Amino acid sequence: xxxxxxxxxxxxxxxxxxxxxxxxxxxxxxxxxxxxxxxxxxxxxxxxxxxxxxxxxxxxxxxxxxxxxxxxxxxxxxxxxxxxxxxxxxxxxxxxxxxxxxxxxxxxxxxxxxxxxxxxxxxxxxxxxxxxxxxxxxxxxxxxxxxxxxxxxxxxxxxxxxxxxxxxxxxxxxxxxxxxxxxxxxxxxxxxxxxxxxxxxxxxxxxxxxxxxxxxxxxxxxxxxxxxxxxxxxxxxxxxxxxxxxxxxxxxxxxxxxxxxxxxxxxxxxxxxxxxxxxxxxxxxxxxxxxxxxxxxxxxxxxxxxxxxxxxxxxxxxxxxxxxxxxxxxxxxxxxxxxxxxxxxxxxxxxxxxxxxxxxxxxxxxxxxxxxxxxxxxxxxxxxxxxxxxxxxxxxxxxxxxxxxxxxxxxxxxxxxxxxxxxxxxxxxxxxxxxxxxxxxxxxxxxxxxxxxxxxxxxxxxxxxxxxxxxxxxxxxxxxxxxxxxxxxxxxxxxxxxxxxxxxxxxxxxxxxxxxxxxxxxxxxxxxxxxxxxxxxxxxxxxxxxxxxxxxxxxxxxxxxxxxxxxxxxxxxxxxxxxxxxxxxxxxxxxxxxxxxxxxxxxxxxxxxxxxxxxxxxxxxxxxxxxxxxxxxxxxxxxxxxxxxxxxxxxxxxxxxxxxxxxxxxxxxxxxxxxxxxxxxxxxxxxxxxxxxxxxxxxxxxxxxxxxxxxxxxxxxxxxxxxxxxxxxxxxxxxxxxxxxxxxxxxxxxxxxxxxxxxxxxxxxxxxxxxxxxxxxxxxxxxxxxxxxxxxxxxxxxxxxxxxxxxxxxxxxxxxxxxxxxxxxxxxxxxxxxxxxxxxxxxxxxxxxxxxxxxxxxxxxxxxxxxx
Numbered sequence: 001x002x003x004x005x006x007x008x009x010x011x012x013x014x015x016x017x018x019x020x021x022x023x024x025x026x027x028x029x030x031x032x033x034x035x036x037x038x039x040x041x042x043x044x045x046x047x048x049x050x051x052x053x054x055x056x057x058x059x060x061x062x063x064x065x066x067x068x069x070x071x072x073x074x075x076x077x078x079x080x081x082x083x084x085x086x087x088x089x090x091x092x093x094x095x096x097x098x099x100x101x102x103x104x105x106x107x108x109x110x111x112x113x114x115x116x117x118x119x120x121x122x123x124x125x126x127x128x129x130x131x132x133x134x135x136x137x138x139x140x141x142x143x144x145x146x147x148x149x150x151x152x153x154x155x156x157x158x159x160x161x162x163x164x165x166x167x168x169x170x171x172x173x174x175x176x177x178x179x180x181x182x183x184x185x186x187x188x189x190x191x192x193x194x195x196x197x198x199x200x201x202x203x204x205x206x207x208x209x210x211x212x213x214x215x216x217x218x219x220x221x222x223x224x225x226x227x228x229x230x231x232x233x234x235x236x237x238x239x240x241x242x243x244x245x246x247x248x249x250x251x252x253x254x255x256x257x258x259x260x261x262x263x264x265x266x267x268x269x270x271x272x273x274x275x276x277x278x279x280x281x282x283x284x285x286x287x288x289x290x291x292x293x294x295x296x297x298x299x300x301x302x303x304x305x306x307x308x309x310x311x312x313x314x315x316x317x318x319x320x321x322x323x324x325x326x327x328x329x330x331x332x333x334x335x336x337x338x339x340x341x342x343x344x345x346x347x348x349x350x351x352x353x354x355x356x357x358x359x360x361x362x363x364x365x366x367x368x369x370x371x372x373x374x375x376x377x378x379x380x381x382x383x384x385x386x387x388x389x390x391x392x393x394x395x396x397x398x399x400x401x402x403x404x405x406x407x408x409x410x411x412x413x414x415x416x417x418x419x420x421x422x423x424x425x426x427x428x429x430x431x432x433x434x435x436x437x438x439x440x441x442x443x444x445x446x447x448x449x450x451x452x453x454x455x456x457x458x459x460x461x462x463x464x465x466x467x468x469x470x471x472x473x474x475x476x477x478x479x480x481x482x483x484x485x486x487x488x489x490x491x492x493x494x495x496x497x498x499x500x501x502x503x504x505x506x507x508x509x510x511x512x513x514x515x516x517x518x519x520x521x522x523x524x525x526x527x528x529x530x531x532x533x534x535x536x537x538x539x540x541x542x543x544x545x546x547x548x549x550x551x552x553x554x555x556x557x558x559x560x561x562x563x564x565x566x567x568x569x570x571x572x573x574x575x576x577x578x579x580x581x582x583x584x585x586x587x588x589x590x591x592x593x594x595x596x597x598x599x600x601x602x603x604x605x606x607x608x609x610x611x612x613x614x615x616x617x618x619x620x621x622x623x624x625x626x627x628x629x630x631x632x633x634x635x636x637x638x639x640x641x642x643x644x645x646x647x648x649x650x651x652x653x654x655x656x657x658x659x660x661x662x663x664x665x666x667x668x669x670x671x672x673x674x675x676x677x678x679x680x681x682x683x684x685x686x687x688x689x690x691x692x693x694x695x696x697x698x699x700x701x702x703x704x705x706x707x708x709x710x711x712x713x714x715x716x717x718x719x720x721x722x723x724x725x726x727x728x729x730x731x732x733x734x735x736x737x738x739x740x741x742x743x744x745x746x747x748x749x750x751x752x753x754x755x756x757x758x759x760x761x762x763x764x765x766x767x768x769x770x771x772x773x774x775x776x777x778x779x780x781x782x783x784x785x786x787x788x789x790x791x792x793x794x795x796x797x798x799x800x801x802x803x804x805x806x807x808x809x810x811x812x813x814x815x816x817x818x819x820x821x822x823x824x825x826x827x828x829x830x831x832x833x834x835x836x837x838x839x840x841x842x843x844x845x846x847x848x849x850x851x852x853x854x855x856x857x858x859x860x861x862x863x864x865x866x867x868x
Contacts, residue, residue, distance in 0.1 A: 035121045035124070036121065036122050036124075038118075038121055039117075039118040039119065039120070039121025039122035039123075040118065040122055041118070042114055042115070042117055042118030042121065043114075043115050043118035043119060043122065045111075045114065046111035046112070046114040046115035046118060047111070047115065048087060048091075048094075049094060049098065049110070049111040049114070050108060050111040050112070050115075051086050051087060051091065052085055052086065052087045052090075052091035052092075052094040052095040052098075053094075053095050053098050053099055053105065053107055053108050053111070054086075054108070055084070055085045055086040055087070055091065055095070056085065056095035056096075056099045056100075056105075056161060057083075057084040057085060057092070058100075058159065058161060059084070060082075060083045060084055060085050060089075060092035060095070060096070061092060061093070061096040061100070063082045063083055063092070064083055064089040064092045064093060065093075098110065099161050099164060100160065100161070100164065100165060101164065101165055101166065102164050102165075102166050103141050103142065103145035103163070103164040103166050103167050104145055104148060104160070104161055104162045104163045104164035104167055105161060105162055106140075106141045106144050106145045106148070106162075106164070106167070107141065107164065109137045109138070109140065109141040110141070112137060113134045113137050113138065116130055116133070116134065117130075117134070136194075136197060136198060139194065140194050140198060142167075142170070143187075143190050143191055143194045144191060144194070145163050145164055145166065145167030145170070146163075146167050146170050146171045146174070146187055146190075147171075147187045147188070147190075147191045148162045148163035148167055149163035149164075149167035149168040149169075149170065149171030149172070150171040150174075150175070150183060150184060150187050151163075152168060152171075153168065153171055153172060153175065154180065154184075171183065171187070174186065174187070230354065230356065342397065342398065342401050342423055342425045342426065342427055343425075343426045343427070344392065344394070344397060344426075344427045344429065345426060345427065345428045345429070346392065346429050346517065347428075347430075347514075347515075347516040347517030347518060348517065349513070349517040349518060349519070350497045350498065350499045350518055350519045351497065351498045351499075352496060352497055352498070353496050353497055353498045353500075353501040353502075357498070357501050358379055358495065358496060358500075358501050358553070359376075359378055359379070361501050361502070362375075362376035362553070362554075363375075363376075373770070374556060374557060374581075374769060375769060376552075376553060376554075376556075377552060377553060377762045377765050377766065378765075379492055379495060379496055379553075381758065381761040381762050381765060382490070382491055382492035382495065382758050383490060383492060383755060383757075383758060384490070384492055385488060385490035385492065385493070392429060393483075393484065393485065396484060397427050397429075397434065400434070400436065400460055400481055401423070401425050401427065401436055403456075403459050403460055404436060404438070404456055404459070404460070404479060405423065405425070405438075407452070407455055407456055407459045408438075408440075408449065408452070411448070411452055411455075413440060413444050413448060413449060413452075414440065414441040414444065415438050415439060415440055415441070416439040416440065416441055424438075424439045425437060425438050425439070428515055428516065429483070429515075430483075430513070430514065430515030430516070430517060430748075430750070431483075431486065431487035431488075431489055431513050431517065431750045432482065432483060432486050432487070432733065432737050432748075432750040433466075433480045433481060433482050433483060433515065433733075433737075433748065434480070434481055434482075434483055434515075435468075435478050435479070435480050435515050436478070436479045436480075436481065437471065437474070437476045437477075437478055438476060438477050438478075438479065439475065439476050439477075440477060446469045446470060446477065447469070449467060449469050449477055450467050450469050453465055453466075453467050453731075456479065460481055462481050462482050463482050463733045464482065464730075464731035464732060464733055465479060465480065465481055465731060466479075466480040466728050466731040466732075466748075467479055467480075468480070468746075472745055480515075480731075480748065482733045486735075486750075487750075488753060489512050489513050489736070489750050489751070489752045489753060490752060490753055491510075491546060491549055491550075491752040491753065491754045491758070493752075494510045494512065494513070494519050494521075494752050495510065495549075495550070495553055497519050499519050499521060500519065500521060500550075500554070503521065503554075505521075505523040505525070506523060506524075506525040506526075506555075506627070506649065507523055507524035507525040507551060507555060507560070507649060507651070507685070508521055508522075508523060508524075508550060508551075508554050508555075509521065509522055509523075509524050509546070509547050509550045509551065510546070510550045510752070511543070511546060511710075511738075511740070511749050511751055511752065512546075512736065512738075512749045512750045512751045512752045513749065513750050513752075514747060514748065514749055515748055520740070520747065520749045522708075522740075522742075524547070524551075524651065524685055524687075525649065525683070525685065527685070527707070527708040527742070528679075528680040528685050528708075529675075529676050529680075529685055529686040529687070529688075529705065529706050529708065530547075530685075530686070530687045530688070530706070530708050530709070530710065531688050531698065531702070531703070531706040531708070531709045531710070531723070532544070532687070532688065532689040532690075532709070532710045532711075532712070533689070533690050533691070533693035533698065533709075533710075533711055533712070533714070533719075533722075533723045534691065534693075534710075534711060534712025534713055534714055534729070534738070535691060535712065535713055535714050535715055535734075536691050537734065538712035538713040538714075538732075538734050538735075538736075538737075539712050539713075539734070539735060539736040539737075539738065539751050540655075540689045540690075540691065540712055541571045541655065541689075542736060542751060542753060542754055543689070543710065543712070543736070543738070543751050544571070544572070544653060544655060544687065544689055545754040545759055546751060546752050546754050547651075547653075547687060548562070548575065548653070549754050549758075549759070549762065551651070552578075552582070552762060552766070555649070557581040557582050557648075557771075557772070558646065558648060559648050559649060560582060560648055560649050560650075560651065561582060561583065561584040561648050561649070561650050561651070561776045562575070562582050562583055562584065562650075562651050562652075562653060563583075563584050563585070563594075563603065563607060563650060563651070563652040563653065563778070564583065564592075564593045564594065564653045564655075565593075565594045565600050565603060565604075565652070565653065565654045565655070565660070566593055566594065566595050566653075566655045566656075567595065567597050567600070567655065567656045567659040567660060567663075568655055568656050568659070569595040571655050572593050572653060572655055573593050573595065574756065574759045574760060574763060575593065575759070575763055576591065576592050576593050576763075577763045577764065577766070577767040578763055578766045578767060579592035579775060580767075580771025580772055580775060581766050581767075581769070581771045581772070582766070583775070583776070584650060584775070584776040584777070584778055585603070585775070585777070585778060586599070586602065586603060586606055586777070586778055586780065587777045587778075587780050588780070589603075592775075597659065597660055597663040597664060598663070598664075600654075600660055600663075600664060600668065601664050601667055601668055601671070602781070603778070604652070604668065604671035604672065604675070605671050605781050606778040606779055606780065606781050607650070607652055607671065607675060607679075607684065607778060608671045608674050608675060609778075609779045609781045610650070610684070610778055610779055611674070611675060611678060611679045611682055611684055613779060613813075613824070614626070614647060614682035614683070614684075615678075615681075615682060616812070616813055616814045616824075617629065617643065617644060617645075617647070617824075618681070618682065619814055620642065620644070620814050620817065620818065621633075621637075621638055621644065624681065625681045625682075625683075626647050626649070626681065626682055626683035629647060630646055630647055633645070633646055633647075634646075640823075641821070641822075641823055642817050642818075642821070642822075642823060642824070643817060643823040643824025643825065643827070647682070647683060648683070648776070649683040649684075649685065650683060650684045650685070651685050651686075651687060652675065652684065652685070652686050652687065653687050654686070654687070654688045654689065655689050656689065656690060656691065657688050657689065657690040657697055657698075658690045658691065658692040658694075658697045661696065661697050669699060669701060669702065672686065672688070672702060673701050673702065673705060676702070676705030676706060677705050686706075688702075688706070693711075693714060693719045693722045693723045694719070694722060695722060698722055698723065707742060707743040708740075708741070708742045708743075709723055709724060709740075709741050709742075710738050710739070710740050710741075711723040711724050711728075711729035711732075711738060711739045711741070712729070712732065712734070712736075712737070712738050712751075713729065713730075713732040713733065713734040713737060714729045714730050714732075715730065716730055717730050724739060724741050724746070726746075728746065736750055736751030736752070736753065737750060737751070738750075738751050791833060791836055791837060791866055794833060794866070794868060795826070795829060795830055795833060797820055797822065797826075797830060798830065798833055798834075798868060799863065799868055800820060801816050801820060801830040801831075801834060802834060802837075802839050802859055802862075802863075803859070804816060804819045804820065805834060805839060805840060805851055806839075806851065806853060806854075806856065806859055809851045810848045810849075810851065811831060811834065811835075811839070811840035811841070811848055811849035811850065811851055812831075812848040812849065813827045813828050813831055814827075815848075816830055816831065831849065835849070837862055837866055838852055838853075838862060839851065839852060839853060839859070839862060840852060
């Protein structure tokens with residue numbers, strides 16, 4: 001072959017290769033215009049195929065199957081015009097293939113997949129992202145077509161267009177192998193699983209959403225039922241009120257009619273007057289007038305006179321008005337000339353919540369949590385108690401104030417009078433005591449009034465008198481005198497108020513009622529710790545039960561844990577059944593409630609370790625308190641891999657501090673002081689109760705860190721000063737009568753009553769619900785010389801951790817978490833192993849451990865010794 005021929009062939013091949021490369025450049029090059037056109041073309045074809053499937057008619061194929069190309073192009077009337085498909089004869093043939101021959105109407109997923117592929121080509125999206133979705137669509141098409149085919153074979157409820165011949169054939173084949181029932185079960189299960197996978201590949205997440213959806217429907221139905229029941233009760237009460245008003249109006253009209261009839265009979269039987277008039281101008285004889293006066297007085301006595309002397313929330317005063325009607329103290333009348341004119345005030349109290357407001361609010365709070373479904377205790381578990389109205393003994397109040405004023409006047413202490421000479425004293429009636437507000441003259445020395453407390457106590461024959469001189473914010477002196485008829489305050493009456501139901505406090509604690517009859521509620525998260533003291537039987541244990549009950553009715557287990565220490569072994573043990581929901585304890589604890597005093601120190605030390613751990617987490621998260629940390633964690637800004645977790649509030653309850661001081665000595669004071677000083681920001685709060693408020697138990701260190709204190713009845717003023725730094729607790733009357741001090745003032749409160757039966761019912765209700773799979777365990781604090789950092793199983797990151805510590809000259813868990821990207825537990829084990837190897841020093845609380853080596857040669861020497 002000549003060279004010319006070879007050159008010609010080579011040129012030909014080169015030209016062909018050049019054109020091929022150019023075509024590939026157009027299709028797959030940087031511009032890839034061809035792929036975009038191909039994608040647009042596939043999307044267009046997919047739309048046409050989809051339209052033909054959606055407009056499928058079974059009769060179209062019979063009309064167009066015998067048509068030739070000449071008939072289709074004919075403009076005259078022909079069978080081709082009889083096709084009902086939106087795309088004419090072509091659409092009829094296409095839909096016949098996809099719908100009739102393949103998988104029925106479910107074949108619509110084929111153009112959907114084709115359109116998706118075209119979109120990825122048009123937008124230059126990597127097709128690998130959609131491979132799983134496309135495969136799921138094909139699988140769904142086959143499974144749903146089989147399900148429709150199975151129903152068609154069993155009952156023929158519809159045409160074959162829903163299943164297609166392919167779906168019917170597959171279903172018939174499955175029926176031959178597994179039978180009608182077995183094939184039906186298989187097809188049903190496959191359809192359900194396929195539907196779930198189409199909604200979400202996460203099966204557990206889908207099931208949880210379905211469960212929440214069903215629960216939401218139940219809650220809406222329950223709310224609708226409750227609203228309907230409330231409306232029905234309101235209508236019934238409205239009808240009853242209207243009926244009562246109607247009956248009252250009829251009785252009044254009847255009495256008025258009888259009175260008019262009687263008066264008319266008197267006028268008819270009366271002798272005619274001579275000249276002068278009576279009433280409206282008629283004159284009667286003197287004898288007749290006397291008789292008429294007697295008759296009219298009899299009429300007036302039949303109608304009870306309205307006595308405005310006492311009204312709720314308003315003043316009741318005036319000796320004249322008080323003496324108009326019959327009174328309870330008529331048997332021992334008080335000389336009206338001596339009776340003081342005082343103002344009686346009865347607080348209206350807080351507005352009661354609706355019957356189902358608390359349950360509705362708690363359901364909303366429980367629905368916001370995601371750990372598990374939890375139902376708050378209903379208020380029906382609490383005793384409603386006897387409905388007791390405030391007993392107002394007006395005679396007792398007047399006698400007390402007269403006795404007090406007379407006794408003070410004997411000691412030359414004058415009380416201000418009004419212009420008419422009446423007293424300016426006010427009486428504020430509470431559930432336990434009545435506060436008398438006296439306004440002494442300007443020249444009176446207030447301390448003189450306090451010095452006569454015992455004289456006033458003897459004069460009024462009271463169990464105890466407390467003098468407030470002066471009342472904060474007023475130019476008056478307050479004298480609290482116990483009521484002869486005390487009102488019982490039940491916990492249900494406090495929980496069932498709008499103040500408690502609608503509160504936004506983090507840890508709301510409702511204690512009882514004040515003298516003004518208002519609900520007394522505090523936020524334990526802001527106190528932040530509470531010291532309670534009082535004599536035996538004064539109400540401390542009931543007060544602790546009140547605190548726990550308030551929190552159980554308002555705070556979800558996700559957000560609250562209790563650490564209970566009960567040396568008396570019988571008080572807090574009632575709550576042992578809620579260990580899987582609300583209690584936190586040591587990993588090796590025999591009981592969830594600590595009753596062994598030898599374990600109390602270990603438990604409190606573990607709480608301090610939890611406090612230090614939380615401060616490390618807050619430091620890593622760059623936040624200042626637990627609320628900001630949990631908010632940041634909830635929004636996903638903190639990684640679980642680094643040890644971050646949701647932090648619940650922890651309330652440490654100690655029912656008897658004096659016994660711990662005797663058994664554990666001064667060692668118990670150190671962890672208590674540390675927690676009280678530092679734990680507020682990380683959500684750990686102390687509630688300590690003791691019946692021996694001596695300086696040996698309530699030391700200066702403890703008192704300095706407990707600004708919020710509660711004093712029940714104590715035996716002496718010395719004990720009162722130990723608790724409150726002032727007297728007053730020795731004048732309390734017991735049975736829940738208490739003084740609350742938060743550093744800004746003193747408030748007298750009647751503590752609510754919570755019975756043992758109520759506590760058992762609440763604990764049992766919570767126990768019967770599903771709890772956490774794992775309890776909330778406090779960190780185990782290893783003693784000195786323990787094998788916590790054993791080198792038998794050295795961590796793979798031991799060398800890297802040692803180098804990080806050496807480089808930064810700081811041995812802390814958070815440092816290893818940041819540098820090595822490990823969780824908190826693993827970083828803690830690494831620190832323990834570094835301590836055992838002699839790289840870092842011992843634990844120093846919140847401070848970082850000391851690094852014991854300075855050079856890499858020392859570190860290498862340690863590696864050689866332990867064989868790393």
